[in-house]
Amino acid sequence: MSNPLLINASELKEMAKSDDVVIIDTRSPEAFAIGHIPNAVNIHDIFTFLASSTPEGLDELKSNFAQIFGAAGLSGKETAVLYEESLDTGFGQSCRGYFLLTYMGYEKVKILQGGYQSWVAEGFTASKEPSTPEAKTFPLKDTGNTFMVNKDEVLAALDSDITLLDVRDVDEWIADSSSPYGKDFSPRKGRLPGAVWIEWYRMMKPGVTPMFKSPEEILAECKTVGISKDTPVYLYCFKGARASNTLVALKSAGIDNVKMYFGSWNEWSQDPALPIEEGLPF
Numbered sequence: 490m491s492n493p494l495l496i497n498a499s500e501l502k503e504m505a506k507s508d509d510v511v512i513i514d515t516r517s518p519e520a521f522a523i524g525h526i527p528n529a530v531n532i533h534d535i536f537t538f539l540a541s542s543t544p545e546g547l548d549e550l551k552s553n554f555a556q557i558f559g560a561a562g563l564s565g566k567e568t569a570v571l572y573e574e575s576l577d578t579g580f581g582q583s584c585r586g587y588f589l590l591t592y593m594g595y596e597k598v599k600i601l602q603g604g605y606q607s608w609v610a611e612g613f614t615a616s617k618e619p620s621t622p623e624a625k626t627f628p629l630k631d632t633g634n635t636f637m638v639n640k641d642e643v644l645a646a647l648d649s650d651i652t653l654l655d656v657r658d659v660d661e662w663i664a665d666s667s668s669p670y671g672k673d674f675s676p677r678k679g680r681l682p683g684a685v686w687i688e689w690y691r692m693m694k695p696g697v698t699p700m701f702k703s704p705e706e707i708l709a710e711c712k713t714v715g716i717s718k719d720t721p722v723y724l725y726c727f728k729g730a731r732a733s734n735t736l737v738a739l740k741s742a743g744i745d746n747v748k749m750y751f752g753s754w755n756e757w758s759q760d761p762a763l764p765i766e767e768g769l770p771f
Contacts, residue, residue: 493599494587494598494599494600494737494740494741495600495601495602495701495737495741496570496599496600496601496602497601497602497603497607498601498603498607498608498610498611499611501570501601501608502611502613504568504570505526505527509567509568510567510568510570511561511562511563511567511568511622512526512528512529512530512570513529513530513532513535513561513569513570513571513572513586514526514529514530514531514532514605515532515533515535515536515571515572515573515579515582515583515585515586516531516533516573516574516582517533518531518533521533522617523617524616524617525615525616525617526572526605526608526613526615526616527614527615527616527618528616528620529572529616529620530561530562530620530622531619532557532558532561532586534554534557535582535583535585535586535589536573536579536580536582536585536730538550538553539728539755540728540729540751540752541752541756542637542638542639542640542750542751542752542756543639546752547637547639550589551593551629554589554593554627555593555627555629558590558593558595558627559624559626559627560622562622562623562624562625563590563595563625563627564625564626564627564628565595565596565597565627565628567597568598568599569586569590569595569597569598569599570598570599570600570601571583571584571586571587571598571599571600571601572600572601572604572605572608573604573605574604574605574606575604575605575606575607575698575699576603576604576693576699576700576701576734577690577693577695577699578604579604579730580669580730580731580734581689581726581730581731581732581733581734581735582730583600583601583604584600584730584733584736584737585729585730585733585734586598587599587600587733587737588636588729588736588749591632592632592636592637592749592751593627593629593630593632594628594629594630594631595627595628595630600737602700602701603698603699603700604698606697606698607698610697610698634748636748636749637748637749637750637751638723638748638749638750639750639752640750640752640756640757640760640763642723642750643681643723643725643757644763646723647681647682647683647764650721651721651722651723652685652714652715652716652720652721652722652723653681653683653684653685653722653723653725654684654685654686654687654714654716654722654723654724654725654735655680655681655684655685655686655726656686656688656689656724656725656726656731656732656734656735657686657688657689657726657727657731657754658688658689659688660672661678661680661754662680662686662688662770663769663770664678664679664680664766664767664768664769664770665678667754667758668727668754668755669727675727675754675758675759676758676759676761677758677759677761677767678758678767679758679765679766679767679768680765680766680770681725681757681765681766682764682765682766683766684725684766685714685715685716686714686770687710687711687713687714687735689726689731689732689734689735691710692707692710692734692735692738693738694706701737701738701741702738704741704742704743705742707738707739707741707742708742708743708744711739711742711744716744717744718742718743718744718745719746720744720746721746721747722739722744722746722747722748723747723748723749723750724736724739724747724748724749724750725749725753726753726754727753727754727755728751728753728754728755729749729750729751729752729753732749732750732751732753733749736749
């Protein structure tokens with residue numbers, strides 16, 4: 490698959506010979522300790538950090554991750570390569586890392602296609618040694634709303650030609666559960682009014698090492714809900730991880746007018762003034 494965002498394990502092994510690569514493991518510290526790609530830095534906050542789309546919330550997100558990514562050794566010169574366990578087991582957390590870095594203006598970002606499982610499947614060496622990166626100053630840039638929309642922009646999009654694409658698991662889509670953390674984790678269950686649904690798993694081919702589908706296959710999945718290459722799309726899930734996975738898939742298929750509602754259902758459900766659809770979607 491040709492995609493500048495995605496590299497395979499062999500390409501990463503070759504890239505890792507350079508000092509200008511920072512490999513970021515987004516898994517839990519426990520998984521990292523059992524075994525990881527040599528010289529990788531463990532940043533699980535990429536997955537766990539919850540953000541609101543208010544100015545204050547976004548300022549907190551940027552200042553928090555500028556410090557974290559700088560401590561990992563990113564100065565703008567280095568290429569960040571992110572990975573998780575596999576593309577369908579980490580709720581898209583490596584792609585969430587790609588989105589965060591891109592939102593903060595970092596240009597050199599790649600994702601390991603197939604995740605850690607693909608590295609192991611190739612028979613490459615794993616490590617249990619913690620890394621000690623040299624801290625750098627992260628080059629935080631203002632990208633405006635090129636990549637992200639807030640809840641007010643999503644509210645305005647309810648009566649527009651923008652497609653709201655929900656990629657959560659099926660129990661969340663049918664309003665049986667409020668989140669991946671438990672059925673009643675959030676105060677409300679449901680979906681954005683008028684949203685369409687493609688469960689995020691559908692963007693990947695199952696197998697020993699799940700991989701993103703081809704651009705043609707992804708376009709076919711999108712066509713089932715009326716999305717083409719020219720469709721403006723706002724993505725959401727619960728906290729922007731699974732939606733980041735779908736963002737990478739859509740961009741790989743040539744659907745470029747895509748933005749993320751990073752606050753997603755975690756934020757939307759907490760404001761009783763915001764409209765939702767409840768019950769079964771049919």
